[in-house]
Amino acid sequence: MTRRTDGYRSVMTVAMITGANSGIGRAAAVDLAAKGWTVYGSMRSLDKGAKLHDMAQAAGVQVHPVVCDVSDTDSVNQAVAEITNASGGIDVLINNAGVGGNGVLEETPLDVYQDVMDVNVFGIVRCCQAVLPQMRERGAGCIINVSSVAGVIAAIAQSPYVASKWAVEGLTEGLAQEVAGHGIRVAMIEPGIVRTAIMAKNTDAPNVSGAYDAAYRRLFAFYAAGLQAPGLPSEVADVIYEAATTDDPKLRYTCGWGGPELTTRRPQISDEDWVALGALEDDAAYAARFSELFGLTIAAE
DSSP, X not given: OOOOEETTEEOOOXXXXXXXXXXXXXXXXXXXXXXXXXXXXXXXXXXXXHHHHHHHHHHTOOEEEEEOOTTOHHHHHHHHHHHHHHHSOOSEEEEOOOOOOOBOGGGSOHHHHHHHHHHHTHHHHHHHHHHHHHHHHHXXXXXXXXXXXXXXXXXXXXXXXXXXXXXXXXXXXXXXXXXXXXXXXXXXXXXXXXXXXXXXXXXXXXXXXSTTHHHHHHHHHHHHHHTTSOBOHHHHHHHHHHHHHOSSOOSEEEESBTHHHHHHHGGGXXXXXXXXXXXXXXXXXXXXXXXXXXXXXXXXX
């Protein structure tokens, strides 16, 4: 296998995708393999890879499964070493593994924040630290971090998840500058609502006191609206490929239901208007104001 560098961008052939056993990661793994890339899809246990295997087989491609728990540094280092030994190096790292995390700040246990951050943020740090030395040595490579619209807009009653994705945004923005001089491209994907397994699991509402009923109603109304016409994992896979290969790279990309609206309109809304939205007591008034600000309908049908 050979690699060469064409100016800023290398000809990239070997990809490692974390969380490839489901959703966005699985779709991206199969899509990139279909485009001729050598793809390694990581997951915590190979037992979780049956659907990935079946999907790849149906597409007539091969995705190499690799055991990797992004919350375990030794596991990450071992997975990267395994891929490097087999392929000669990793050209593209796609940090996709992630978990949800509902809860208002007052009533969410600290260990929930710790668990979410360990996967969504520290998992990215572990994987980047494992692959960056080889990318720097070659003077080429690409790292794509899957963030969320929750990294741009502080989605109500999802404090642990929002905190983790805002951290991903800052981490990625800083990394992009740090490695630009080494010929390494960095991008992040900020999907809106996408039809994945995480949606079915995202039902927690630790409303211990009952004081935050409205916040949780509004959270689930938002997801219910998005799930009527959600983005597809395959659409995110297309954006990942574009981010890795375009001759006109950007730092941020979005897709999925609500993605373009939330990421473009939130910076245009004053902080005072954002806070005032949360102060509205009536759900119908909240939905109407949300629609006015973001162009998205979240009222229950």
